[in-house]
Amino acid sequence: MHNFEFVKPASVADAVAALGRGEAQPLSGGQTLIPSMKARLNAPEILVSLTGITEMQGVSRDGDSLTIGAATTHATVARDAASDFPGLAALAGQIGDPAVRNRGTLGGSVANNDPSACYPAAVLGTGATIVTNTREIAADDFFQGMFTTALDEGEIITGVRFPIAQASAYAKFLQPASRFALTGVFVAKYASGVRVAVTGASENGVFRWAEAEAALSAQFDAEAVAGLSVSPHEMISDLHGTPEYRAHLVRVMNQRGVRAAS
Amino acid sequence: MPKVTMKVNGRAVSAETEGRTLLSGYLREGLGLTGTHVGCDTSQCGACVVLVDGQAVKSCTAFAADLEGAEVTTIEGMANPDGSLGVIQQAFQDYHGLQCGFCTPGMVMSTAALLAENPRPSEEEVRHYLEGNICRCTGYQNIVRAVMAASGQDAGALAAE
Numbered sequence A: 001m002h003n004f005e006f007v008k009p010a011s012v013a014d015a016v017a018a019l020g021r022g023e024a025q026p027l028s029g030g031q032t033l034i035p036s037m038k039a040r041l042n043a044p045e046i047l048v049s050l051t052g053i054t055e056m057q058g059v060s061r062d063g064d065s066l067t068i069g070a071a072t073t074h075a076t077v078a079r080d081a082a083s084d085f086p087g088l089a090a091l092a093g094q095i096g097d098p099a100v101r102n103r104g105t106l107g108g109s110v111a112n113n114d115p116s117a118c119y120p121a122a123v124l125g126t127g128a129t130i131v132t133n134t135r136e137i138a139a140d141d142f143f144q145g146m147f148t149t150a151l152d153e154g155e156i157i158t159g160v161r162f163p164i165a166q167a168s169a170y171a172k173f174l175q176p177a178s179r180f181a182l183t184g185v186f187v188a189k190y191a192s193g194v195r196v197a198v199t200g201a202s203e204n205g206v207f208r209w210a211e212a213e214a215a216l217s218a219q220f221d222a223e224a225v226a227g228l229s230v231s232p233h234e235m236i237s238d239l240h241g242t243p244e245y246r247a248h249l250v251r252v253m254n255q256r257g258v259r260a261a262s
Numbered sequence B: 001m002p003k004v005t006m007k008v009n010g011r012a013v014s015a016e017t018e019g020r021t022l023l024s025g026y027l028r029e030g031l032g033l034t035g036t037h038v039g040c041d042t043s044q045c046g047a048c049v050v051l052v053d054g055q056a057v058k059s060c061t062a063f064a065a066d067l068e069g070a071e072v073t074t075i076e077g078m079a080n081p082d083g084s085l086g087v088i089q090q091a092f093q094d095y096h097g098l099q100c101g102f103c104t105p106g107m108v109m110s111t112a113a114l115l116a117e118n119p120r121p122s123e124e125e126v127r128h129y130l131e132g133n134i135c136r137c138t139g140y141q142n143i144v145r146a147v148m149a150a151s152g153q154d155a156g157a158l159a160a161e
């Protein structure tokens, strides 16, 4: 790994200032960034740790929404969101393994937008709002394809605001070697309708399945999507599964999510 | 080079680090605590797990400088004060929870984190919690028995794989 200058600011303002100093990159839990720096896929000159910023930590409820600081670990979300938003907490509790969950964070996962990551499904599947140091971005505008987001250079996510669902669940078909989702579906039911977001399947990253949303909004029952299918066109193809296999899993996982929703 | 100070196994320590010094390197090269093993160095195997402020962390996937002031427990801190094996270590020996022993420091530290959270886990909970700790030798059965024994439960009652 190339060496770098390490800085650990105590506020968002100081972090933004440090990021403006040159070839700098934010570090959150490091569970993605550190392995990629070892592989020299990333080589920042300045690394700005976000883990010492209190205002980016914690889970708090405000009426019908749950706001989670971007530097909150998966383990903390699994514990502290469990009573307010069980579907979201259960998703956080299924990420990786205990040691990954003790370091990895919401902000790091969402900023990275890995096509097989779990959190993007919850953020898009709830229609959450991504809060940064400069603006608020709707989930529908935020994810822009594999490893690509609406974030600008030097912009940091400070938190995510999730509208609390009446019922929700994340159904993950585990890829046991990587522990990511081979395909995962987040289903969330609101008074305004049902949202369905799929991760791990498409070459374009997380996406909403509009047909399933319409069917489930009319009737929130796993049978409502039994006859639907997604096209394998532009689905991920690798040694773990063909595009056709993943397209099939999208429906199966969607149905499991609806059955499990609470 | 800046110095990073931590409390490791109850002792205040300080060692020089670069920005890129990993916790695993800080422990092994900085402090000479080579009980923490680096297996994959790619965050996959769990051999390097230590406790940071009581929580299991992959020491190959955290920078020492990010953990200034932390309390760290490594395998060297798991023995009894008189030097005899601690309860978890003794259970791994009694139930043959290791063969080559390379994964064992990480297994013992993950077990310590599990039992602190859940003092009497079921077999399924043990297997689930240890998912991030990979063992090339044992086939896991005796590791699970050792953890059951370390938590004061009947290790003989496990279903055969």
Ligand SMILES: Cc1cc2nc3c(=O)[nH]c(=O)nc-3n(C[C@H](O)[C@H](O)[C@H](O)COP(=O)(O)OP(=O)(O)OC[C@H]3O[C@@H](n4cnc5c(N)ncnc54)[C@H](O)[C@@H]3O)c2cc1C
Pocket (backbone or CB within 6 Å): A025, A026, A027, A028, A029, A030, A031, A032, A033, A034, A050, A070, A071, A094, A095, A096, A097, A100, A103, A104, A105, A106, A107, A108, A109, A111, A112, A114, A116, A117, A118, A119, A151, A155, A156, A157, A158, A178, A179, A180, A181, B043, B044
């Ligand atoms: C063994 C293993 C298994 C895993 N399993 C899963 C899984 O099942 N599901 C899953 O979803 N993920 C999984 N992960 C990934 C894990 O969840 C990571 O923690 C996560 O993807 C990145 O979060 P982080 O906090 O570690 O971010 P980091 O690694 O610190 O950062 C990731 C990227 O985001 C940027 N960044 C970080 N924080 C911010 C911010 N606030 N604003 C803007 N940019 C930011 C960084 O610069 C970097 O580019 C796994 C990882 C490992 C090692």
Ligand code: FES
Pocket (backbone or CB within 6 Å): B037, B038, B039, B040, B041, B042, B043, B044, B045, B046, B047, B048, B049, B058, B059, B060, B061
């Ligand atoms: S050496 Fe750290 S996870 Fe393998």
Ligand code: FES
Pocket (backbone or CB within 6 Å): B097, B098, B099, B100, B101, B102, B103, B104, B134, B135, B136, B137, B138
């Ligand atoms: S005992 Fe050899 S890797 Fe586990």
